Amino acid sequence: MTHAHGSTGSSHAKAPAGAKGSPIAIGTKVVMDEAGLASLITLLTKVGYQPIGPKARDGAIVYEEIESLSDLPVGFADEQEGGKYRLVAGTKGSFFEYLVGPTSWKRYLFPPTHKLWGAEQKGNGFEIDKAKADVPAYAFIGVRSCELNAMKIQDKVFGFGREDNNGAGIFSDPNYVARRSKALIIAVNCSRAGKTCFCTSMGGDPHVKEDQGFDLALTEFAPQQTHEFMVEVGSERGRLILELLPYRAVTSHDTDRAASQARKARSEMGRKMPPDIKDVLKRNLDHKRWDDVASRCLSCANCTMVCPTCFCSTVQDSTNLTGEKTERTRSWDSCFSVDFSYIHGGAIRPETKSRYRQWMTHKLSNWHEQYGSSGCVGCGRCITWCPVGIDITEEARVIKTTGK
Amino acid sequence: MTEAAPTKKKHHCTCHSGDASPMHPRPFKVVKIWKELSDTFSMSLVPEDGQPIVFAPGQFNMLYVFGVGEVPISVSGDPTDLSTLVHTTRAVGNVSRALDALKEGMSVGVRGPFGTVWPLDIAEGKDLVFVAGGIGLAPLRPVIYQAMAYRHKYRNLAILYGARTPEDILFDKELLRWKARFDIDVQVTVDRSTGDWAGRVGLVTKLVECGGFDPANTVAYTCGPEVMMLHVVDSLHKRGVPHDRIYLSMERNMKCGVGFCGHCQWGTSFVCRDGPVFRFDTIADDLKVREL
């Protein structure tokens, strides 16, 4: 970004392009129209970001590279249930009425496969190529509140922002940290909730809060006469960008409209999680429900792939034909695969029952001890994308009501 | 776009001096590689960049064979000897066999040291008992060296070791040398006698049952197969050694060693980071759960 003023000087804030009244600051809300959103996307590209946003592809909303406003899905909503996902017609002209789909932003911060390093044979030994690959600066457009929470959770796993509790044996993942610190986050508030959503039981909310770590947050006012977006500034970075865009001041009508959207979405939560599930699971590692779920679970790992917080990975070494060059790649792995726990003599969790139990107890229980919060944000992806419709909230309910 | 995308520069890494990534192995030269047993070998390594690895007994490194892969192996050498890094490995599969096939002068990649340590300070003024099974003697050897170097700090020292057969006794010459010191009690047993073995036959738990230590004033470290360790803990406890003075070293699949890959998860623990050395009472419940 080339404009000259520094990031702290509030006294000399120049009149922003579309400003009417006082200068914007963190926490300020303004309103922008479709043209404003279009210039935002263009501006992001111009200053060196790669925008990633929603696209309708193969019957689902996925997060992919976008170039302009015209790439966004228009007029889509979705219907979700255990094992079911269907795009349907939503409010005509709306961009963000859909809810979370099969992709999550983790794909861009912690890629599905990624080269860790290369090495080359040199005489009797070898040399590791430590050259850092260029990390893209992404601008994520359309990040939901539950997804912001998921990022915060992965931040802890990979040590982003861990300056404050850095101790012996605590490491940061340089690739994640680099991608994460560059990424610009444009959140979008949910105007509705789906049948598999339960963010409110996991301490979340369909509308973002100012401390959730976004740069800008949009609330879409779906087209009646005008198609507008309330924009909240979440960071200095967001403020600098917004200053370059056209907007109008916010009115009480706008904030009321946003608040009623939030209330509506909250009231629509399709699922819920028992609040004491952490301790319930600890007491019930021998519950017979684990056998029952194992009889339905295909161990396909879909739930872990779509989950925005699952972080497990494995590594592969691949060597070229002459054996002189080799590369180590890291890729997503899942606790649902048998090999995952293999040690000499056999797998630690050979049965689906113990693998499902690992997944669910890690998410909902052990995560608390490991990272100080649940590992589940209630996005509902694992329910929607389970081919046999296994529902983490239903398993939790049954274990709670029939267990110790 | 420097202002719009400020990056957090501060980044801590306690692993390798001057290397930003805990995922990058550092090449070490194999200066010596020697057979210990038919399937077990040791090697001593020196860092090609001149930076020695400073480890504490109980810790492990990820050892990497060019183009093949990487495995967790405990350090088995003397922690005060920074001139070489010693590892002892049993060749059981892909990577460990490739390590075995290395020749002197070749390179091996090292990441580490990782994991928790055998806490010697709490054993001061007490009897110290090491109970090992099979290759489990290797991860205990550094702490044995350390205890012997400061012999005056402890009362009785006992090494209780069980191997499958007399041919499987690891570090046998060293065990004999230690035995000859008289200030340390070394007992060896085998599951199955062969040849002219005149020593004990039976499980290592037998040695625990009759070992010369004062249970109420003992700290015990055990390393070996999981079932063996469970029986050892049982026998120690029956003799009166409290659960919070028994430590054991756990083994789980490991891909990263630094808490990223999830493979070593065991209940609430990451064995690579919260272990491999655990105090028994902190994991007693987890050990009871099958396939945790």
Ligand SMILES: Cc1cc2nc3c(=O)[nH]c(=O)nc-3n(C[C@H](O)[C@H](O)[C@H](O)COP(=O)(O)OP(=O)(O)OC[C@H]3O[C@@H](n4cnc5c(N)ncnc54)[C@H](O)[C@@H]3O)c2cc1C
């Ligand atoms: C903390 C720790 C310390 C260890 N210290 C020693 C030691 O000092 N000496 C020694 O001989 N062995 C030690 N081991 C065991 C050693 O890591 C395994 O024998 C080795 O990983 C087997 O790998 P492989 O490729 O040869 O075998 P394969 O059977 O081909 O294994 C394939 C993969 O499975 C995993 N795996 C298999 N067995 C084990 C295992 N037992 N533990 C962990 N992961 C496994 C690894 O990811 C390995 O890459 C230690 C293990 C751990 C966790």
Ligand code: SF4
């Ligand atoms: S466990 Fe399921 S609902 Fe929870 S965050 Fe993961 S995918 Fe979403």
Ligand code: SF4
């Ligand atoms: S639930 Fe399974 S795949 Fe997901 S982070 Fe936990 S152990 Fe890894």
Ligand code: FES
């Ligand atoms: S070995 Fe990767 S998390 Fe422990």
